Amino acid sequence: MSYNSAEELNLNEQIHxxxxxxxxxxxxxxxxxxxxxxxxxxxxxxxxxxxxTQMEFAKLADSIIESxx
Numbered sequence: 601m602s603y604n605s606a607e608e609l610n611l612n613e614q615i616h617x618x619x620x621x622x623x624x625x626x627x628x629x630x631x632x633x634x635x636x637x638x639x640x641x642x643x644x645x646x647x648x649x650x651x652x653t654q655m656e657f658a659k660l661a662d663s664i665i666e667s668x669x
Contacts, residue, residue, distance in 0.1 A: 611638075611640075611648075612648075614634055614638050614640065615640075615645060615648050615649060617631075617634055618631045618634055618635065618640075618645060618660075619649060619651050619652065621634075622652060622656050622659075622660065623651065623652075623656075628659050628660055628662070628663035629663055629667070631660055631663065632660060632663035632664040632666075632667050633667065635660070635664055636664060636667060636668070642657060642660065642661055642664075645657075645660075
């Protein structure tokens, strides 16, 4: 049996929140906020899920750029 560290569980929860916001709420602004606040890269998100499409990644990236600018 493998145990995840608290840090790993927290990362998984953040990723689930981001996926939920994108898929269920179409809320890229708050998904981008979570990414920025937790210093998550698009690459990290991409490596941990197959649920987000290329178009959704593009919209998320645009929201991240907009919120930083």
